[in-house]
Amino acid sequence: MRDFTNFKNYLLSAMLTLATLVALGQQRTISGQVTDSENGETLPGATVLEKGTTNGTVTDIDGNYSISVGNDAVLVVSFVGYRPIEITVGTSSVVNATLDMDVSSLEEVVVVGYGTQRKEDLT
Numbered sequence: 001m002r003d004f005t006n007f008k009n010y011l012l013s014a015m016l017t018l019a020t021l022v023a024l025g026q027q028r029t030i031s032g033q034v035t036d037s038e039n040g041e042t043l044p045g046a047t048v049l050e051k052g053t054t055n056g057t058v059t060d061i062d063g064n065y066s067i068s069v070g071n072d073a074v075l076v077v078s079f080v081g082y083r084p085i086e087i088t089v090g091t092s093s094v095v096n097a098t099l100d101m102d103v104s105s106l107e108e109v110v111v112v113g114y115g116t117q118r119k120e121d122l123t
Helices: 001-024
Strands: 027-036 047-050 057-060 064-070 075-078 087-088 097-098 111-112 114-118
Touching: 047 064, 057 087, 075 097, 087 097
Parallel strands: 027 097
Antiparallel strands: 027 064, 047 057, 047 075, 075 087, 111 114
């Protein structure tokens, strides 16, 4: 009976190890760079999120990022004043993103003292 219990414990340990390895195989690291479409400048502080999750990161000072995502992931890349884009990762391990300016989302605002006013309110 004791041999059977030891065998069950060994088998359970082997199954848990195998399940852990399979779960680790579903995550992979994606890296890349986020740039401006007009002049090719990097965008530090851009947000890179895995769609449908809370998994995300922010680009560094050189516009580079690195994120661990699941298989068939879709990345949502956004930055203030730019149109967000969605990129299907596929089998790539390097995914670069180029963002276009969103001119319609920017409005002229003048900061006055402790408040804000629109430019047309001042003139």
